[in-house]
Amino acid sequence: MFEDLNDLYQQVILDHCKKPRNFHELPAATCSAQGRNPLCGDQLQLFLALDGNTIKDISFVGSGCCISKASASLLTEFAKGKTKADVEKMFERVHEMVTTGNVQGDVGKLAVFAGVHKFPARVKCAILSWHAVMAALKGDAKPVSTENEQT
Amino acid sequence: MTQPAPNWPKLRADFPILDQQVHGKPLIYFDNAATSQKPRAVIDALVHYYEHDNANVHRGIHELSNRATAGYEAARTRAAKFINARNAEEIIFTRGTTEGINLVASSWGTKNLKSGNVILLTEMEHHSNLVPWQLLAQRTGAKLAYVPVTGDEGLLDMSKLDSLLTKQVKLFAMVHISNSMGTVNPVADLCARARKLGITTLVDAAQSAGHTPVDVQAIGCDFLAFSGHKICGPTGIGVLWGRQELLDAMPPYQGGGEMILSVEYQKTEFKKAPHRFEAGTPDISGPIGLHAAMNYLDAIGRENIWKHDQELATYAYEKLAALKNIRLFGPKTGRAGLVSFLIKDVHAHDVVTLADQAGVALRGGHHCTQPLMHRLGVESTARASFYFYNTKAEVDRFVEVVQEIQKFFAS
Numbered sequence: 125m126f127e128d129l130n131d132l133y134q135q136v137i138l139d140h141c142k143k144p145r146n147f148h149e150l151p152a153a154t155c156s157a158q159g160r161n162p163l164c165g166d167q168l169q170l171f172l173a174l175d176g177n178t179i180k181d182i183s184f185v186g187s188g189c190c191i192s193k194a195s196a197s198l199l200t201e202f203a204k205g206k207t208k209a210d211v212e213k214m215f216e217r218v219h220e221m222v223t224t225g226n227v228q229g230d231v232g233k234l235a236v237f238a239g240v241h242k243f244p245a246r247v248k249c250a251i252l253s254w255h256a257v258m259a260a261l262k263g264d265a266k267p268v269s270t271e272n273e274q275t
Numbered sequence: 276m277t278q279p280a281p282n283w284p285k286l287r288a289d290f291p292i293l294d295q296q297v298h299g300k301p302l303i304y305f306d307n308a309a310t311s312q313k314p315r316a317v318i319d320a321l322v323h324y325y326e327h328d329n330a331n332v333h334r335g336i337h338e339l340s341n342r343a344t345a346g347y348e349a350a351r352t353r354a355a356k357f358i359n360a361r362n363a364e365e366i367i368f369t370r371g372t373t374e375g376i377n378l379v380a381s382s383w384g385t386k387n388l389k390s391g392n393v394i395l396l397t398e399m400e401h402h403s404n405l406v407p408w409q410l411l412a413q414r415t416g417a418k419l420a421y422v423p424v425t426g427d428e429g430l431l432d433m434s435k436l437d438s439l440l441t442k443q444v445k446l447f448a449m450v451h452i453s454n455s456m457g458t459v460n461p462v463a464d465l466c467a468r469a470r471k472l473g474i475t476t477l478v479d480a481a482q483s484a485g486h487t488p489v490d491v492q493a494i495g496c497d498f499l500a501f502s503g504h505k506i507c508g509p510t511g512i513g514v515l516w517g518r519q520e521l522l523d524a525m526p527p528y529q530g531g532g533e534m535i536l537s538v539e540y541q542k543t544e545f546k547k548a549p550h551r552f553e554a555g556t557p558d559i560s561g562p563i564g565l566h567a568a569m570n571y572l573d574a575i576g577r578e579n580i581w582k583h584d585q586e587l588a589t590y591a592y593e594k595l596a597a598l599k600n601i602r603l604f605g606p607k608t609g610r611a612g613l614v615s616f617l618i619k620d621v622h623a624h625d626v627v628t629l630a631d632q633a634g635v636a637l638r639g640g641h642h643c644t645q646p647l648m649h650r651l652g653v654e655s656t657a658r659a660s661f662y663f664y665n666t667k668a669e670v671d672r673f674v675e676v677v678q679e680i681q682k683f684f685a686s
Binding site: 125126128129132133138142163164165166167187188189190191243245246249 | 298620621622623624625628629632633639640641645648654655679683684
């Protein structure tokens with residue numbers, strides 16, 4: 125009945141939503157940021173342990189829909205061991221992918237979010253954790269929100 | 276006066292928008308608490324106004340201006356009758372419930388509240404009947420207090436009321452029907468208890484005005500606000516009703532044309548209510564469309580609509596309650612025409628996205644009642660809200676879809 129939703133709820137997404145990875149607080153965190161979606165009241169908190177420009181460890185907690193949880197979970201898997209610059213570059217690619225459907229370069233497992241662009245109301249869910257990680261890397265103290273995200 | 280039972284299928288055919296497919300499935304529109312659909316009669320009234328009578332109101336001498344003014348003021352008289360106000364001068368046109376409440380907070384509130392006073396609200400208020408009072412409290416130094424909600428069944432804890440109705444309370448603002456739980460509050464009783472203590476009252480009738488008879492004299496409140504778009508009227512128009520003696524003593528809300536008697540460079544003499552509160556060229560087609568909507572609803576009879584709402588809500592509630600792993604919000608009996616629910620381990624937004632694929636338009640989120648959601652320990656709920664054009668067959672389909680969603684996420 126929900127065949128058309130396979131683009132949105134891919135198996136990988138369902139798996140990460142039901143069993144989110146790195147889903148805990150991080151006592152060793154050197155920075156953290158909160159992401160809020162004012163539309164639905166969802167909140168995510170990301171924790172990062174930085175060693176210079178390298179993300180040694182990353183985790184998240186919070187509540188959210190399947191898409192936002194899976195997105196945060198896959199983000200943490202991707203970001204672990206990467207540099208700030210790697211994450212910034214991937215943010216641009218993910219942003220482009222979930223808003224337009226265009227996949228530029230290698231996005232690895234994150235390609236499962238390519239279908240999100242067909243569901244404009246859900247773009248904010250997919251991008252929330254990415255805004256939060258960018259804010260954490262910039263050292264922004266204020267919670268980020270998806271309020272200004274163009275959908 | 277009891278009206279005959281309506282021919283519901285015939286009424287449904289008055290709504291052109293309902294006859295369509297969404298994602299290849301027949302549309303089931305269950306987001307009526309957000310906004311209702313518009314019958315042909317309302318759409319025609321708007322088209323007729325723009326094709327024949329459009330002009331600015333109150334200032335013109337020419338024929339079209341006379342017609343536009345007559346249409347605008349006739350809507351005011353009709354709105355007075357719709358809520359049994361004593362006279363049309365007590366009806367102020369606003370953009371909607373939100374603006375009506377902001378008008379009272381800004382004008383009446385700023386004049387009458389001071390530091391140490393208390394504004395009493397309930398824990399189930401929509402942000403529109405909460406944020407304006409927070410802003411007023413910040414401006415005046417007044418404090419906010421809340422009548423608690425009992426829990427998932429969403430009733431007001433009346434046992435706390437006496438201790439909350441203190442001498443410091445100057446205003447008690449309350450929602451008539453909760454948009455997120457379907458609770459029907461005993462507003463007449465609440466207003467009577469406040470009145471005994473000299474407390475001014477405001478009723479948010481956004482969810483009630485188009486669904487059940489609303490009589491401001493029977494309720495015994497001081498202010499009441501509702502929106503046109505939730506009662507089959509256009510968006511951008513609403514009504515604020517206030518007791519004449521209160522309105523006459525209130526300072527203007529906004530300044531501009533239409534609201535003045537005479538203007539000099541240093542001072543202005545204002546018109547009396549309601550015109551004092553309607554600065555600038557108003558929404559003219561809005562009241563004209565709203566007039567058609569009020570006529571349409573009262574031809575059906577709001578007692579009939581209420582019965583139909585309750586039947587669907589009870590039916591939907593019982594069918595959902597029979598399913599496993601469903602958490603329901605709001606009272607078990609006597610609820611208004613909506614059901615608010617959560618599927619275990621499935622976020623409300625995922626429920627709504629899946630339902631949409633099946634043609635069912637639901638709402639998921641905090642429903643602009645974020646403090647209430649936190650009070651209940653949830654971030655959001657999914658909500659199905661009904662109107663008289665909805666059918667039991669649609670509820671059956673909706674419940675099937677809920678079961679499909681459960682299966683989808685269980686697999």
